Amino acid sequence: MKITVIGTGYVGLVSGACLAEMGNHVLCLDVDPRKIDVLNGGGIPIHEPGLDSVVARNVAAGRLQFTTDVAASVAHGTLQFIAVGTPPDEDGSADLQYVLAAARNIGRLMTDYKLVIDKSTVPVGTADKVKAAIQAELDARGVTLEFSVASNPEFLKEGAAVEDFMKPDRIVVGAEGERAISLLRAVYAPFQRNRDKLVVMDVRSAELTKYAANAMLATRISFMNELALLAENLGADIELVRQGIGSDPRIGYHFLYAGCGYGGSCFPKDVKALIRTASESGRDLKVLQAVEDANDAQKQVLVHKIVKRFGEDLAGKRFAVWGLAFKPNTDDMREASARVLIGELLSRGATVTAYDPVAMTEARRIFGDEPRIGYAENPDEALVGADALAIVTEWKEFRSPDFARIANTLKTPVIFDGRNLYEPKVVRDAGIDYQPIGRV
Numbered sequence: 001m002k003i004t005v006i007g008t009g010y011v012g013l014v015s016g017a018c019l020a021e022m023g024n025h026v027l028c029l030d031v032d033p034r035k036i037d038v039l040n041g042g043g044i045p046i047h048e049p050g051l052d053s054v055v056a057r058n059v060a061a062g063r064l065q066f067t068t069d070v071a072a073s074v075a076h077g078t079l080q081f082i083a084v085g086t087p088p089d090e091d092g093s094a095d096l097q098y099v100l101a102a103a104r105n106i107g108r109l110m111t112d113y114k115l116v117i118d119k120s121t122v123p124v125g126t127a128d129k130v131k132a133a134i135q136a137e138l139d140a141r142g143v144t145l146e147f148s149v150a151s152n153p154e155f156l157k158e159g160a161a162v163e164d165f166m167k168p169d170r171i172v173v174g175a176e177g178e179r180a181i182s183l184l185r186a187v188y189a190p191f192q193r194n195r196d197k198l199v200v201m202d203v204r205s206a207e208l209t210k211y212a213a214n215a216m217l218a219t220r221i222s223f224m225n226e227l228a229l230l231a232e233n234l235g236a237d238i239e240l241v242r243q244g245i246g247s248d249p250r251i252g253y254h255f256l257y258a259g260c261g262y263g264g265s266c267f268p269k270d271v272k273a274l275i276r277t278a279s280e281s282g283r284d285l286k287v288l289q290a291v292e293d294a295n296d297a298q299k300q301v302l303v304h305k306i307v308k309r310f311g312e313d314l315a316g317k318r319f320a321v322w323g324l325a326f327k328p329n330t331d332d333m334r335e336a337s338a339r340v341l342i343g344e345l346l347s348r349g350a351t352v353t354a355y356d357p358v359a360m361t362e363a364r365r366i367f368g369d370e371p372r373i374g375y376a377e378n379p380d381e382a383l384v385g386a387d388a389l390a391i392v393t394e395w396k397e398f399r400s401p402d403f404a405r406i407a408n409t410l411k412t413p414v415i416f417d418g419r420n421l422y423e424p425k426v427v428r429d430a431g432i433d434y435q436p437i438g439r440v
């Protein structure tokens, strides 16, 4: 099949590469010429495990191409996947300017049937806006052409995006009309060999399904984070509580890890956007508002522990920070808890030496030439000259450190562990004041 993917970010690039892997001819469009230059030069603009080889293989096979040429991209695919960003607007609603710009381009340039598929996370009603935008362009041109607009939200996780796309749990398709549905069935057939994973529904339900999924997962995390703080008050261990409740199949083990708050480009923005959508329709989502408030507070939890240990004024103190990305296996720092922690430490007069296996280039871009932040070559180097260690991201390489060495290197041997990586007794036996989240 000939497919155009609009936007070559985490979703667009992964989708384009994986669709090409299944034998489709995919043209990926981006408005950012630097990204397209990197891709055409054989590079990958993001860190995503396994993506480089899928891209390289399909580029070499002639099935995957990258362009900034809008006309070529509209001409190429019968299927036009929109995978551009939908960042939060000032009021928390999703900013649809990039989605609608892509839609207008299609309407302005199409000459035959197009199935336009919203893969970006978009509020309920967006497919209608996309339809209207395309129709307005066709009307302006005075032409009549058939097209459909479908919703096909993406559920991939960063750090596991290729795996998630290749082996999805489910493929949600919101579409009307047999032509659109059968095209989407055909394109996704290779991704569901063992069972039918397509969940076909109306467009509005599909749009809401995406927000419902992220809101539910965020709710589980905020719930556990609040219980973790309660466990600290009560002298209970949230890890044992997690195991105790996760074994109930009605609850399950996934997304029950307490920590220093959820981040990333999706949960924070999608929770906000759903709250906004609800309030615009006259509904107050009380549970979800609490989820957001709890998460904002949780991003401060390491700061509170540090202040309790070292006092409000941290002038002259240096903190080693392990982990900058919002989660392991990505270089993405959007809404990362590390940003909140580092900002608070600097504002209290401290300095920071940070280490992250892949996100330090992104951190330098975000923090610029801030002289109070240094970057270490490895986790051990970050400890040198530091008063204490704060762990923000659960990279595998942080899981089995040499605790005796940490105890000897830190000026005051304290670990503030925002991801509960260690068995408290093991760390404490090494003479370290170990401060996890919600553990005795």
Ligand SMILES: NC(=O)c1ccc[n+]([C@@H]2O[C@H](COP(=O)([O-])OP(=O)(O)OC[C@H]3O[C@@H](n4cnc5c(N)ncnc54)[C@H](O)[C@@H]3O)[C@@H](O)[C@H]2O)c1
Pocket: 006, 007, 008, 009, 010, 011, 012, 029, 030, 031, 032, 035, 083, 084, 085, 086, 098, 099, 101, 102, 119, 120, 121, 122, 154, 155, 156, 157, 158, 265, 266
């Ligand atoms: N990142 C994820 O894990 C994830 C997972 C599922 C869904 N989503 C959703 O998918 C969408 C994309 O997310 P992302 O993380 O890939 O975003 P991103 O910011 O990484 O990438 C978006 C890309 O779209 C490009 N773009 C903007 N306007 C364009 C236009 N008119 N034509 C062509 N390209 C254009 C940008 O230059 C950018 O490269 C969002 O709605 C997001 O909520 C993201």
Ligand SMILES: O=c1ccn([C@@H]2O[C@H](COP(=O)(O)OP(=O)(O)O[C@H]3O[C@H](CO)[C@@H](O)[C@H](O)[C@H]3O)[C@@H](O)[C@H]2O)c(=O)[nH]1
Pocket: 121, 154, 155, 156, 157, 158, 159, 214, 217, 221, 254, 255, 256, 257, 258, 259, 260, 261, 262, 263, 264, 265, 266, 267, 270, 326, 327
């Ligand atoms: O038990 C847990 C699980 C996750 N997190 C945090 O939650 C955030 C989000 O993690 P994750 O969901 O793994 O990453 P994303 O790549 O943001 O993926 C989410 O957001 C995507 C964009 O919408 C969806 O497609 C995915 O299904 C959804 O999991 C991260 O900060 C994690 O540290 C926790 O604190 N505790």
